[in-house]
Amino acid sequence: MAIKVLVVDDSSFFRRRMSEIINADPRLTVMPQMVKKLKMAIYYVRVWLI
Incomplete structure (x- = not known):
């Protein structure tokens, strides 16, 4: 089972890059x-969790 990660930031570049890394x-x-x-x-x- 995969660990679910929520990426939250006001920068779309940062969110996209972090998603790629994760x-x-x-x-x-x-x-x-x-x-x-x-x-x-x-x-x-x-x-998502409930």
Whole structure:
């Protein structure tokens, strides 16, 4: 089972680059919704994990 990672940052370049780095490790998977705002990040974590 892969470890799920949520990438949150206001820079689209940083989010994209971090996703590439994380996805290079087969033990990790980036959540499909990459968001900029903390409130949306918390929402996605609650929805995705419950």
